[in-house]
Amino acid sequence: MSDVQRGLFEALRDGTRLRATGGRRRVASWARRLAPAAVLLRLTVGLSYFIAAEIAVPAQWGASAAYLILAAALALCSALAPAGIAPLAASGVVIASWLITSSLYEDHGGLWIPAAVAVLLYAGHSTAAVAQRFRTTTAVDSEIVHTWARHLGIVSASTLAFAGLLALFTAYFAAIPPAVAVGIGLVAAVTVIYVLARSLHNPSSR
Amino acid sequence: MSLAVDPVLRLRPDNARAPERHAPEKPVEWRRTPALTRAVAVAACCLIAAVVFGRVDLALIAAPFAVGTALLLRDRPHRTPEARLDVGEGVCAEGGTASAVLHVANPEPVPVSTVVTAAADHWIDLHTGRGDFAERLHPSTAREMAVAGRARRWGGHHLGPVHVQSHACGGLLETTVQRLPGSRVWVLPVPHWFESAESLPFADGVAGVHRSRRLGDSGELAEVRLYQPGDRLRRIDWRTSARSQELYVNATLSERDTDVNLILDLQVEAGDSGGIDGAASVADLTVRAAGAVAAHYALQGDRVGCIEFGARGRRLRAGTGRRHNLALLRWLASIHIPIDALPPSVAMLRRQLGNHRSMHVLFTPLLNERSLNLVASLARAGRPVLCIDTLPDHVVPPPRSHWTPYAERLWRLDRANTIMELRDLGVAVEPWTGAASLDDVIAQLVRRRYR
Numbered sequence: 086m087s088d089v090q091r092g093l094f095e096a097l098r099d100g101t102r103l104r105a106t107g108g109r110r111r112v113a114s115w116a117r118r119l120a121p122a123a124v125l126l127r128l129t130v131g132l133s134y135f136i137a138a139e140i141a142v143p144a145q146w147g148a149s150a151a152y153l154i155l156a157a158a159l160a161l162c163s164a165l166a167p168a169g170i171a172p173l174a175a176s177g178v179v180i181a182s183w184l185i186t187s188s189l190y191e192d193h194g195g196l197w198i199p200a201a202v203a204v205l206l207y208a209g210h211s212t213a214a215v216a217q218r219f220r221t222t223t224a225v226d227s228e229i230v231h232t233w234a235r236h237l238g239i240v241s242a243s244t245l246a247f248a249g250l251l252a253l254f255t256a257y258f259a260a261i262p263p264a265v266a267v268g269i270g271l272v273a274a275v276t277v278i279y280v281l282a283r284s285l286h287n288p289s290s291r
Numbered sequence: 292m293s294l295a296v297d298p299v300l301r302l303r304p305d306n307a308r309a310p311e312r313h314a315p316e317k318p319v320e321w322r323r324t325p326a327l328t329r330a331v332a333v334a335a336c337c338l339i340a341a342v343v344f345g346r347v348d349l350a351l352i353a354a355p356f357a358v359g360t361a362l363l364l365r366d367r368p369h370r371t372p373e374a375r376l377d378v379g380e381g382v383c384a385e386g387g388t389a390s391a392v393l394h395v396a397n398p399e400p401v402p403v404s405t406v407v408t409a410a411a412d413h414w415i416d417l418h419t420g421r422g423d424f425a426e427r428l429h430p431s432t433a434r435e436m437a438v439a440g441r442a443r444r445w446g447g448h449h450l451g452p453v454h455v456q457s458h459a460c461g462g463l464l465e466t467t468v469q470r471l472p473g474s475r476v477w478v479l480p481v482p483h484w485f486e487s488a489e490s491l492p493f494a495d496g497v498a499g500v501h502r503s504r505r506l507g508d509s510g511e512l513a514e515v516r517l518y519q520p521g522d523r524l525r526r527i528d529w530r531t532s533a534r535s536q537e538l539y540v541n542a543t544l545s546e547r548d549t550d551v552n553l554i555l556d557l558q559v560e561a562g563d564s565g566g567i568d569g570a571a572s573v574a575d576l577t578v579r580a581a582g583a584v585a586a587h588y589a590l591q592g593d594r595v596g597c598i599e600f601g602a603r604g605r606r607l608r609a610g611t612g613r614r615h616n617l618a619l620l621r622w623l624a625s626i627h628i629p630i631d632a633l634p635p636s637v638a639m640l641r642r643q644l645g646n647h648r649s650m651h652v653l654f655t656p657l658l659n660e661r662s663l664n665l666v667a668s669l670a671r672a673g674r675p676v677l678c679i680d681t682l683p684d685h686v687v688p689p690p691r692s693h694w695t696p697y698a699e700r701l702w703r704l705d706r707a708n709t710i711m712e713l714r715d716l717g718v719a720v721e722p723w724t725g726a727a728s729l730d731d732v733i734a735q736l737v738r739r740r741y742r
Contacts, residue, residue: 117419118419118423120419120420120423168324168325168326169325170325172326172329173325173329173332173333176329176333177333177336180333180336180337180349180352183348183352184340184344184346184349187348194348196347196348196351199348199349199351199352200351202352203351203352203353203354203355204355206333206352206355206356207355207356207359210326210329210330210333210356210359211326211359211461211462213326214324214326214327214330214461214462214463215458215461215462216462217324217325217326217462218406218456218458218462218465219406219425220408220423222423223406223408223423223424223425224419224420224423224424224425225424225425226404226424226425226426226427228427229404229425229427232402232427232461233461236359236362236363236461239362240355240358240359240362241355243354243355243358244351244354244355244358247351247354248351251347251351263345266345267342267345270341270342270345270350271342273338274338274339274341274342277334277335277338277353277357278331278334278335278338278339280361281330281331281334281335281357281360281361282331282335284323284327284331284360284364284463285323285327285328285331
């Protein structure tokens with residue numbers, strides 16, 4: 086049995102001091118073990134979603150405090166928890182913002198802004214996919230980062246090429262009857278969705 | 292009847308808690324990640340919206356998700372990578388590197404990334420990039436990865452478990468986490484440097500370095516006596532013979548080895564151990580000092596044995612040489628001082644001390660009555676005892692009230708008196724200060740023996 090005589094205030098003060106000391110030690114240990122590659126990947130996730138959110142809306146929307154806070158919060162959550170729901174929410178918010186603002190503002194349209202948004206969204210998504218199981222202290226092999234960067238480059242280039250193709254043939258698309266366009270679009274969309282949905286099954290269960 | 296079906300052994304235990312049943316570990320398998328679900332959801336929603344609203348730009352936003360996912364999922368792995376952990380000998384020195392090798396084999400013709408997260412006891416500081424890292428595995432290859440850390444304190448420390456998770460297709464697929472149980476790594480203490488030029492008393496072995504009381508071949512002159520038949524001619528002292536006109540020979544004392552019994556008082560632990568770089572606790576000082584003394588005498592050719600005066604009461608039989616020294620370090624590394632253990636018996640320990648003519652080196656912090664009784668009883672029995680004080684200088688009682696410093700001062704005075712009483716009893720008590728710190732007290736013991 087201890088003969089320590091302490092009052093409530095002293096006990097609380099001692100507890101707070103102990104917790105603060107432990108916290109400082111943990112932070113120092115974490116800072117010492119921090120891995121630059123894992124942190125940079127998370128930074129890329131956050132920045133990609135934030136820039137995509139800012140590009141997707143006109144300047145007056147992008148500068149408003151409410152939208153800035155929303156975009157920053159989603160980007161921060163995506164960077165902190167890339168395996169969670171935040172990247173999907175950030176993508177949804179960006180796409181919804183683009184849909185709304187491009188409908189409301191005639192001058193905020195075209196193909197190059199959605200192309201940039203698509204590239205940034207995919208950059209955030211693919212980086213989150215790579216970094217989702219890395220901790221901030223995980224030492225990442227440089228080859229993993231190289232493979233990710235190469236893949237992102239290929240997809241970005243193909244997206245920009247697709248945008249260029251669409252820009253070139255805009256007049257031709259306008260000439261297609263609406264019913265035919267809807268039919269072709271529906272078939273293409275269903276095909277793509279079917280192919281992608283097939284990939285969702287568990288590969289080990291074959 | 293086998294033990295498994297013995298009805299006595301199948302009785303319900305007298306414990307309110309239900310016995311813990313370990314669920315069988317699930318096999319490692321590939322599964323989709325949230326990223327794959329996200330990619331498919333974004334692409335599908337955008338394409339549906341593009342068709343519904345007639346917006347080409349939404350198809351453009353969906354394009355990288357569809358193209359990227361299709362590109363990544365071209366080659367999908369089916370068999371999971373196989374991982375196993377090899378700890379090897381599982382022995383290292385204090386301050387050295389405790390390591391294990393992780394073998395990961397990728398049987399699929401698809402590149403895979405493996406994330407390894409290792410855990411270890413707090414006395415093992417995992418190296419940066421050696422406890423938490425991600426590596427790339429090329430198609431159909433195997434790789435060895437090191438899980439390593441710096442062992443900061445002697446003892447048996449657990450390295451592991453190691454969690455291995457693999458990813459493929461740019462993070463769209465992942466395996467379930469494979470848990471590889473770790474293993475115990477024995478960290479041997481690094482003894483302080485100790486050297487002593489003094490001979491030990493009671494040298495009565497076969498051959499060694501200590502001067503014995505028996506005559507024999509060596510350089511230590513015992514007497515000059517008259518020649519007797521059988522004496523070697525080279526032992527004739529020609530100067531004395533010429534002076535006295537009779538043949539005289541030089542008789543020498545033989546040099547023999549002796550038994551050294553190390554008694555480790557492990558009843559109480561005091562002070563916080565800071566590992567090899569920090570402050571030493573009583574157990575640290577005891578183990579490192581005992582290792583130093585044992586290494587010196589065992590490598591010199593004396594027979595060194597160890598006995599624990601503690602709850603476990605272990606004993607290491609006497610031996611000599613480099614191999615015995617290693618075994619002794621391993622024995623010291625497995626020292627453990629349990630809290631609230633049963634107190635050891637002085638009489639029991641005395642029964643374990645076989646040879647009455649061996650040198651007893653007792654490492655004790657002299658913190659309780661039982662230790663003092665042991666020292667006093669050994670000294671009264673006529674055994675040569677060398678008592679090494681292993682209470683570190685920095686160990687002070689925790690401040691409990693304003694009386695603590697005065698109480699500590701009184702206690703230290705009382706302890707100093709006790710040490711003086713032990714010295715009066717013929718026990719050499721000396722604080723451990725490393726190399727050559729025991730020469731004076733050993734010389735006193737030898738003088739007392741040959742007086």
